[in-house]
Amino acid sequence: MSTQDKLPDTFDAIVVGSGISGGYAAMELCKKGYKTLILERGRDVKHIEDYDTANDDTWDLPYNGRVPKEEIKKHYFKQDRLNWWVNQDNKAFVNKDDEYPYDEIERFDWIRGHHLGGRSIMWGRHCYRWSDIDFEANKKEGVAIDWPIRYADIEPWYDQVETFVGVSGQAEGLKQVPDGKFLKPFELNCAEQDFREKVNAQYPERVVTPGRIANLSEYDPEVHLGTRGQCQTRNRCWRGCPFGAYFSSQSATLPVARETGNLTVRPFSIAAEVLYDDATQRATGIRVIDANSGEEHIFKAKIIFCNASTVGTTALLLNSRSRRFPNGLGNDSGELGHNLMDHHYGMGAGAEFPGFEDTYYQGRKANGFYIPRFRNIDEGTKREDYLRGFGYQGNISRGRSIPDEKIGADLKEDIFKPGPYTVSVACFGEMLPYHENRMFLNFEKHDQHGMPIITFDAKLRDNEMKLREDGVQCAVEMLEAAGCKNIWTYNDLTAPGACIHEMGTARMGNDPETSVLNKWNQIHAVPNVFVTDGSCMTSSGTQNPSITYMALTARAVDYADKQMKAGVL
Structure with missing residues (x-):
């Protein structure tokens, strides 16, 4: 919908952002009868039609899929x-750094795309529930502040969201990653199954399970609404899926929202400020800058959901200054922008996996294996040198092993022969919520739209460094237990942001003096503004967080609806 379209200026609800949580918020609001406006700062992306590289083979792409160094140096x-990260097959969904500047006191790798659907088009799709091990950790360890919720508060919402999303996985009965509403798993291949059994024989607490992912291993049109279909195991997910086989805003939530007749989407709309009324102590709407024309518009609503991603939402709130909130909307605690977290990776191990030379596998499944956290989950697994834990994502596959000296007919013949199985085990670690890790706005420096420049000042600290060392060592132990050969390790320190799981900065809590949001994801002092993207998180866990964002979103919309009907909001 272009800026020339005649939009009403008042809606029942406004959702800022259209990604994982924004799309879900809009769908739930529309289903409950609310005329809902989505504000998306980037372009429209139409399902299937705008997935330009979805059916290209590598040789169809310029430069065999790579982006030339000159283009990288200029834009990325x-x-x-x-x-x-940046390749020919996905760069249409990746922001150009020269067009979206930000500053760093400490390095921060901000990976994002401004377009309808956001990172729901490019996400890794791993879905793991949190448990009370995660929700209780801060309180038990005296770290930061306590979560205002526990697993029982969110469990029914996990059930609802997983059923709609479609999460394939295998029940394992683990307390650290509770089982969910699973579709049949994408099974481990023969080598991965052998790895699972050998690791389990020596380390029973280390469970190698099929990755739990939002790809439809089986399709039920009565449940998987939208424009969905069964996964074709092409493993081209970050290009956009023309089959709707993985969950995205385009394939799932937005189509359902549109069917209600209650959805309006406005692309190229930069949410600049949440407007606040001192008299009612409520937000009244959003001031929007048109990304193309520079014109300003004001859209009003009774309820506002902020889902512009951790950084985008917090930047919006920090820029929403008034006499009541001189340091940003709802920032009575001073915590807005602080406690910035991400998972950290860049450590792990790999090896040659012997055997199974007479086997192969069919298709390119969109997942490998997952090894849930096994450190610091009870007294028996407690470490004295660091807090929290890590998990692993990996796979075992066959490539090609071609001697360098081969040429001509010998080379051509060997190209078609698979090499040995190789295993990769990548470690993902938890990052503690440090008040010192933050993002803030530089009001003396502005981007092309007149918005203050975001500055990052966050880094990994001693606890993360010790965790990383143990994560690498445990990976080696498992590879040795499986009888692997030629084991190699790596521990390349990554910056926050690189894992693309940024969270925190507008955390939930029971006390308005130490948190921004309450247990319902409402801003403490502005109850008609809800924040349900990654910025609401009070700690980071080890699990990929998106399914938790969606569960919190569904829960918050249900609460907001009840409050509206009761006349409280």
């Missing part, structure tokens, strides 16, 4: 620090 110079 910060994101290139990850080495793997």
Whole structure:
């Protein structure tokens, strides 16, 4: 919908952002009868139609899929620090660093895309529930503040969200990652199954299980609403899936929201400020800058959901200054922008996995294996040198092993012969919520739209360093237990942001003096503003967080609806 379209200026609800949590918020609000406006700062992306590389083979892409160094240096110079992220097949969904500047006191790898659907198009799709081990950790360890909720508060919402999303996985009965409403798993291949059994024989607490992912291993049209279909195991997910086989805003939540007739989407709309009324002590709407024309518009609503991602939402709130909130909307505690977290990775191990030379596998499944956290989950697994834990994502596959000296017919013949199985075990660690790790706005420096520049000042600290060392060592132990050969390790320190699981900065809590949001994801002092993206998180856990964001979102919309009907909001 362009800026020339005649939009009403008043809606029942406004959702800022259209990604994982924003799409879910809009769907739930629309289903409950609320005329809902989504504000998306980037372009429209139409399902299937705008997935330009979805059916391309590598040889169809320019430069065999790689982006030339000159283009990287000009447009993706910060994101290139990850080495793997920007490619020809996904760069249409990746922001250009020169067009979206930010500053760093400590390095922060901010990976994002401004378009309808946000990172729901490119996400890794791993879905793991949190448990009370996570929700109780801060209180038990005296770290930061206590979560205002426990697993029982969110369990029914996990059930609801997983059923709609479609999460394939295998029940394991583990207390640290509770089982959910699973579709049949994408099974481990023969080598991965052998790895599971050998690791379990020596380390029973280390469970190698199929990754739990939001890809439809089986499809039920009565449950998986939207424009969904069964996964074709092409493993081209971050290009956008024309089959709707993985969960995204485009394939799932937005189509359902549109069917209600209650959804309006406005792309190229930069949410600049949440407007606040001193008299009613409520937010009244959003001031929007049109990204194309620079014109300002004001849209009003009774309820506002902020889902612009951790950094985007907090930047919006920090920029929403008034006489009542001179340091940002709802920032009575002074915690807005602080406690910035991410998972950290760049450590792990790999090896040659012997045997199974007479086997192969069919298709390119969109997952490998997952090894849930096994450190610091009870007294028997407690470490004295660091807090919290880590999990692993990995796979075992066959590539090709071609001697360098081969040429001509010998080379051509060997190209079609698979090499040995190799195993990769990548460690993902928890990051503690440090008040010192923060983001803030530089009001003396502005971007092309007149918005203050975001500055990051966050880093890994001693606890994370010790955790990383143990994570690498445990990976080696498992590879040795499986009889692997030629084991190699790595521990390449990553910056916050690189794992693309940034969270914190507007944390939930029971006390308004130490937190921004209450247990219902409401801003303590502005009850008609809800924040349900990653910024609400009070600690980071080890699990990929998106399914938790969606569960919190569904829960918050249900609460907001009840409060509206009761006349409280």
